[in-house]
Amino acid sequence: MSTTIRFHKYGGPDVLQVEDDRVGEPGPGQVRLRQEAVGVNFIDTAFRQGIFPAPLPSVAGVEGAGVVDAIGPGVKNLRVGDRVAYFLAPGSYAAERLIDASALLKTPDDLSSEEVVTVLTKGLTAWAGLNGFHQLKRGEIVLVQGASSSVGTLIARWAKALGAIVIGTAGSEAKREAIATGVDHALLSGDADLAEQIHCLAPQGVDVVYEFVGKATFAATAAVVRDGGKIVTIGAASGQPAVDQAGLAARGVRVVGGPMAQYAQPSIEKATVAVFDAYRQGVFGDIDVTRYPLAQAAQAHHDIAERRKSGTIVLIP
Structure with missing residues (x-):
């Protein structure tokens, strides 16, 4: 049996x-x-x-x-x-x-x-994130919302190894400390001034956001992605976010996601x-x-x- x-x-x-x-x-x-x-x-x-x-x-x-x-x-x-x-x-x-x-x-x-x-x-999901949903380039500024998640950790570390500047967020101080060695900057996703903190690190905005949290972080995600940048939605641990598609499109921001198998x-x-x-x-x-x-x-x-x-x-x- x-x-x-x-x-x-x-x-x-x-x-x-x-x-x-x-x-x-x-x-x-x-x-x-x-x-x-x-x-x-x-x-x-x-x-x-x-x-x-x-x-x-x-x-x-x-x-x-x-x-x-x-x-x-x-x-x-x-x-x-x-x-x-x-x-x-x-x-x-x-x-x-x-x-x-x-x-x-x-x-x-x-x-x-x-x-x-x-x-x-x-790992295949991370590979698709760095080679399919977005083709990562050395020197790009990457934000991983939920960098303590299983896939978020792999994307953050792999992106850094490939030459990106990586900002990672986590939902607690313990998780923030856990991700610190795998990113260039580790932040708390629940901070009220999260977007301002990220703008201090990337005044022109980040090139790509890997979004694993969803509802709780998407407002900050939309605020810090640069015009012409990209948001890759891979998870939504806090629930599905409200997305201003028209507003993002007007800035040239692409929102992509779906099965990694494609x-x-x-x-x-x-x-x-x-x-x-x-x-x-x-x-x-x-x-x-x-x-x-x-x-x-x-x-x-x-x-x-x-x-x-x-x-x-x-x-x-």
């Missing part, structure tokens, strides 16, 4: 139910995967709440890594025992699962499954190599990882909702 986390209705973290499933044999084009680590991503909460509708009942999660346990008819590029991972393939909160072989990436021998899910989806998927080999290389080289620093047993997935979602955790969350089957 396989421990599986399923929701039968949309709602808060408590809709996540622990169930025991019997996972059968893989069908054509599928493999059975024995999972060693499951990544928790912000998008998981959106599926759970019905913001992104999913068929009900549904197994939560989109990212995992483990070992191929059985192979279905027609699968030519994988063998039993291969270590693999995937991103954006719904149904990951499970100890074992069936999955299309086409969704799987072979993982490097020098990285554990936990390390892979720590950086794969979040940029990462066409360049997936290049992107994954870049992510894993950045991880190996220490670009991402010491990633703050919180581990929960798979059966405690609901608690993990509670902690996300209460913003009690920063960094990366991993479920261990």
Whole structure:
């Protein structure tokens, strides 16, 4: 039997139910995967709440890594025992699962499954932020609203490594101190004079803002982005913001967002190599990882909702 986390209705973290499933044999084009680590991503909460509708009942999660346990008819590029991972393939909160072989990436021998899910989806999102939604140039001034979030941390550190001047914000003094080593300037997102502080650092405005917070910070974001600059919306931890599209357009400011896969998927080999290389080289620093047993997935979602955790969350089957 396989421990599986399923929701039968949309709602808060408590809709996540622990169930025991019997996972059968893989069908054509599928493999059975024995999972060693499951990544928790912000998008998981959106599926759970019905913001992104999913068929009900549904197994939560989109990212995992483990070992191929059985192979279905027609699968030519994988063998039993291969270590693999995937991103954006719904149904990951499970100890074992069936999955299309086409969704799987072979993982490097020098990285554990936990390390892979720590950086794969979040790293690909960061890669898309720096190479797709916006093509970062050395010397640009970057603002990361929510630089203590899992993806925000990676974008901030990677942008700095690529030669950008990075301003990062965080929601508490402890989180501000935590991001300080990865940015050039660390600020508190809740300060009433946040926009004024940023203008002191970037009098002409910032070139690009990576927005992870949403409603609570967007007014400052709009105020400090330069005319002709760009706002990349990747998350909205405090809720969806009110956006003056006409006002921003009149200043030549572009607001972009959407699934990272539109940029990462066409360049997936290049992107994954870049992510894993950045991880190996220490670009991402010491990633703050919180581990929960798979059966405690609901608690993990509670902690996300209460913003009690920063960094990366991993479920261990």
